[in-house]
Amino acid sequence: MDAILPVLLFVLIAAAVSVGLIILPMLVAPRRRGAVKEMPYESGMDPIHDTRRRFDVRFHLVAITFLVFDVExxxxxxxxxxxxxxxxxxxxxxxxxxxxxxxxxxxxxxxxLLVVVGFAYDWRKGVFRWR
Structure with a gap:
């Protein structure tokens, strides 16, 4: 029991800090929303397009491919x-x-080999081709 006590204490402190960091901003943050608050930050410039515009699927394919290969x-x-x-x-x-x-x-x-086959499959499907 003596060996597990520091680990248990560490887990409890980590859980308390995690919950605290999630709940504290909800209690302290201002609740008002406005046009300026909803505006995205673009290097100090006014946004060019609507903030809720759709991205091209190619960006998502490249991002998912990157994540898969990164994890592999x-x-x-x-x-x-x-x-x-x-x-x-x-x-x-x-x-x-x-x-x-x-x-x-x-x-x-x-x-x-599986990583290489996955890369070849993505290449063959044209994931990396920008037209």
Whole structure:
């Protein structure tokens, strides 16, 4: 119980701070809305278009593609670090998490192949073509 007490205290303090940071602006913020308040900030200039105008789908496709590849490469980083040090792989083998170094290596290659196939699919669909 002594070992878990600091962790429990940390979680409780983090939860209290999070809830406080969400609720405090609701209590302190002014409630009035107006035309100036609704106006978007564009480098100090008056806005050119309506603030609720639609964006082209291409922007969303590029943003989603970026997020997918960013998350995939984020998962690739621990694999690269673990495979670089033999101690990381040997410790995982000793624990029974993976069968061998080759399995980890080919698993990473399959993951990289999926990233490349996803990029090729997006390229083929014309996500990166601006017409």
């Amino acid at each position: 490469l984020l998962f690739l980083y621990p694999w690269a670090v673990a495979s670089r040090s033999a101690a990381g792989i040997d410790a995982a083998v000793a624990e029974g998490a993976i069968a061998s170094r080759e399995l980890a290596f080919f698993g990473g290659l399959v993951f990289i």
